[in-house]
Amino acid sequence: MTTTTGMRVRVHRGCHEVGGTCVEVEAEGARLVLDVGRPLTAGREDEVPLPDVPGLADGADPSLLGVLISHGHLDHYGLLDQVHPSVPVYAGRAATAIIEAAQFFSPGPSLRTAGHLVDGETFSIGPFRVTPLLVDHSAFDAYAVVLEAGGERLMYTGDLRGHGRKRTFERLLASPPPDVDALLMEGTHVGSERHEPRTEARVELDLAATFRATTSLAVVASSAQNVDRLVTVYRAARRAGRTLLVDLYSVAVAGATGRSTIPQPGFPSLGVWLPRRQRVRVKESGEFHRTAAVRPYRVFTEELVAHPERYVVLGGQSVAHELLRDRALAVGGTFVWSMWSGYLAEPSGARLREATRAAGVPVVEHHTSGRASVRDLRRLVDAVKPGAVVPIHTEGADEFVRHFPGTTPRRDGAWWSVGTEAS
Ligand SMILES: [Zn+2]
Structure with missing residues (x-):
């Protein structure tokens, strides 16, 4: 029997912003970080401090077990060079290799992964059961992740779309992860979409x-x-x-x-x-x-x-x-x-x-976006049927309420509970 001690989340950046994503998740006294992105608004030379996550900069808090990088876009990993080297980083194998290969042409932070995310292969980090799900995005080898701990389940979409070449989105709709208590869903186009994206x-x-x-x-x-x-x-x-x-x-x-x-x-x-x-x-x-x-x-x-x-x-x-x-x-x-x-x-x-x-x-x-249309996001919510939808990677959090039943907008920096009880 699982002990139900709950899971808490605080989004450090992303509740009302596209890019610079960083999410801290806590369960059973342990913590994981999802993405440490650089804000898209930051200039190339701008100093951007790390989000205020204990142990992230100094590696001095053993309750911080690691950082999961959903994909190799700077607005999701660009502050990684400030994360203490003792904090393990997990990302896709090909995503890591691509960022390494890019260094010669366009130097930037390395992904220096301690462990790789593999599509559908669940692994454990402390109390967290982590299941990466390959998604289609304009970055190669991109993942959504399902985190399970404290008797609760959180799904984080990362960036994804349904109009690319890979069939991963349809696969996700056909066999969604069960019993998702909260879906932390990117909404880049929510509130700003003028027309359906081209495939x-x-x-x-x-x-x-x-x-x-x-x-x-x-x-x-x-x-x-x-x-x-x-x-x-x-x-x-x-x-x-x-x-x-x-x-x-x-x-x-x-x-x-x-x-x-x-x-x-x-x-x-x-x-x-x-x-x-x-x-x-x-x-x-x-x-x-x-x-x-x-x-x-x-x-x-x-x-x-x-x-x-x-x-x-x-x-x-x-x-x-x-x-x-x-x-x-x-x-x-x-x-x-x-x-x-x-x-x-x-x-x-x-x-x-x-x-x-x-x-x-x-x-x-001739271009099309790497992020999902509102229609596809609605199909995702219909398929996953989460206990709550929490907007992230969006400037349209208020619009979410109109499109997705069960939306609970959150504020950057505020802790909330994944489970159904009031936070
Ligand atoms: Zn991206």
């Missing part, structure tokens, strides 16, 4: 149509760590009869997934084009194995200038400037923005729009 499959078709309509080079700007988008752009390029050119960052991330199904050198109609910045980075670091490994697949800028209509170049936003300068991207070409449109409104995005406009190259947006 990743739809983005593929739209990209293919754009590539076909383009008579010269097509350049796609996306996040190198958005593996689903890499798959989407590759498939779209194939549909349009073009060769996809990826960069070293994309090659490193694809390799780190450990999945042979993810497009990487050796795949048909896939080549490697190296932006100047990466060539310099390799030279400075002396890590020439990186370029040696892709040598047979390389396509050079001269070839892009000679036969631009044969290719799609996938890279970060700076790639467009280089290709414009080298006249590979010119009249007849298309620049595709495949990231959050808000970035295009920032100063760097404005410079990009100005540069493409001056070159007579249209900018087309």
Whole structure:
């Protein structure tokens, strides 16, 4: 028989904010932390203190048993470098490998995992039974987690969506975890959704149509760590009869997934084009194995200038400037923005729009969100039937009440009980 001593939760950040997620869970005198995210509002150089979780910064409180990272997005793990090294960190194996692989191109906190989250494999940390559930998100190897302790069960969605390529969302709806007392559910789009998000499959078709309509080079700007988008752009390029050119960052991330199904050198109609910045980075670091490994697949800028209509170049936003300068991207070409449109409104995005406009190259947006539609969140709540829905990772907590029965909004920093008794 289980002892029913209850489980308590306090959200340190996220009750009324997208990003910077951090949740502390306590049961039977032990504590776990879910995510230690960096706020999206924080500038690159801003100092952001750790949330006030005893033992997190100094490792001096033995009741703190560890940190679970739902997925490799900075707004969920970006403060990890301030967490004391003696505090164990748990995250997905591929997620960890991807963050490690990214260090060469975009240095940041490491995931330094002590143990890995594996889909459907329950394990124990002190009194907590932890069950990770693989979810579809724009970060590869992302998890929701079910925590069980003190006779109660909490489910935390992390970030997830139902309109991606993986069938994990439908699987979750078909066999939801039973007896969830509280569902801590992300609501990025709650209160701000203007229309149903496009599916990743739809983005593929739209990209293919754009590539076909383009008579010269097509350049796609996306996040190198958005593996689903890499798959989407590759498939779209194939549909349009073009060769996809990826960069070293994309090659490193694809390799780190450990999945042979993810497009990487050796795949048909896939080549490697190296932006100047990466060539310099390799030279400075002396890590020439990186370029040696892709040598047979390389396509050079001269070839892009000679036969631009044969290719799609996938890279970060700076790639467009280089290709414009080298006249590979010119009249007849298309620049595709495949990231959050808000970035295009920032100063760097404005410079990009100005540069493409001056070159007579249209900018087309093909993107879809990594987070669930309100409709899919409603399906999730209907399937899980939790005792309570608690909004997190949202600016629309007040709207939750309208969409999801049983919503109990909470405040950042306040403890509440997972069970049905009044807190
Ligand atoms: Zn995320």
